[in-house]
Amino acid sequence: DARVTQTPRHKVTEMGQEVTMRCQPILGHNTVFWYRQTMMQGLELLAYFRNRAPLDDSGMPKDRFSAEMPDATLATLKIQPSEPRDSAVYFCASGLVGAGVSTDTQYFGPGTRLTVL
Amino acid sequence: GQQVMQIPQYQHVQEGEDFTTYCNSSTTLSNIQWYKQRPGGHPVFLIQLVKSGEVKKQKRLTFQFGEAKKNSSLHITATQTTDVGTYFCAGGEYGNKLVFGAGTILRVKS
Numbered sequence A: 001d002a003r004v005t006q007t008p009r010h011k012v013t014e015m016g017q018e019v020t021m022r023c024q025p026i027l028g029h030n031t032v033f034w035y036r037q038t039m040m041q042g043l044e045l046l047a048y049f050r051n052r053a054p055l056d057d058s059g060m061p062k063d064r065f066s067a068e069m070p071d072a073t074l075a076t077l078k079i080q081p082s083e084p085r086d087s088a089v090y091f092c093a094s095g096l097v098g099a100g101v102s103t104d105t106q107y108f109g110p111g112t113r114l115t116v117l
Numbered sequence B: 001g002q003q004v005m006q007i008p009q010y011q012h013v014q015e016g017e018d019f020t021t022y023c024n025s026s027t028t029l030s031n032i033q034w035y036k037q038r039p040g041g042h043p044v045f046l047i048q049l050v051k052s053g054e055v056k057k058q059k060r061l062t063f064q065f066g067e068a069k070k071n072s073s074l075h076i077t078a079t080q081t082t083d084v085g086t087y088f089c090a091g092g093e094y095g096n097k098l099v100f101g102a103g104t105i106l107r108v109k110s
Helices: none
Strands: A005-007 A010-013 A019-024 A031-038 A042-050 A053-056 A065-071 A074-079 A088-095 A112-116 B004-007 B010-014 B019-025 B031-037 B044-049 B055-058 B061-065 B071-076 B085-092 B098-100 B104-109
Touching: A005 A088, A010 A019, A019 A088, A019 A112, A031 A074, A042 A065, A042 A074, A042 B098, A074 A088, B004 B085, B010 B019, B019 B085, B019 B104, B031 B071, B044 B055, B044 B061, B071 B085
Parallel strands: A010 A112, B010 B104
Antiparallel strands: A005 A019, A019 A074, A031 A042, A031 A088, A042 A053, A065 A074, A088 A112, B004 B019, B019 B071, B031 B044, B031 B085, B055 B061, B061 B071, B085 B098, B085 B104
């Protein structure tokens, strides 16, 4: 049963610390999304990649957030320095887009619950 | 930019009652998707609608895509406690990013 995995599942850190979240997309998927979910803002798209290339990161605060795909099996989202307002659940999702694919379903990972004190 | 509005924000129903959530886009969509998120869980894909006026059913769930491809609805017949969760619509251009609605939180009282 193919799934998106995310680590860590929970992270508590202090303001100013660096936080790195990792995502392993479903093998064979060529698109990876990073979302942030809060009660106030709902589900916000931060960035997404196709074939490891960033397509859109307009939803991401550039001064402190960075997203990369070092290889096809790993996506990372880094916050440096972290702030209390970054506290949220961060979801990674992957999908397959291309010839012969009739839907662009996104498969979400379990999320990383981040608390910045 | 594109916006997707979803109503109601919250609905509390008695088990056995019907439930409907509505989704409206500021622009014409190529497709609309519906996701369900259980409390403490992650969004899970339910269905994708592509054609104007399309109607699809999954057991007690009925999904509709408007003729103008700017609105959609999800209707649940005879709700059960297992239907509890947040239902999101998400619209966009195929192969590109989705814009999610704010979601409708459904609570079912047994």
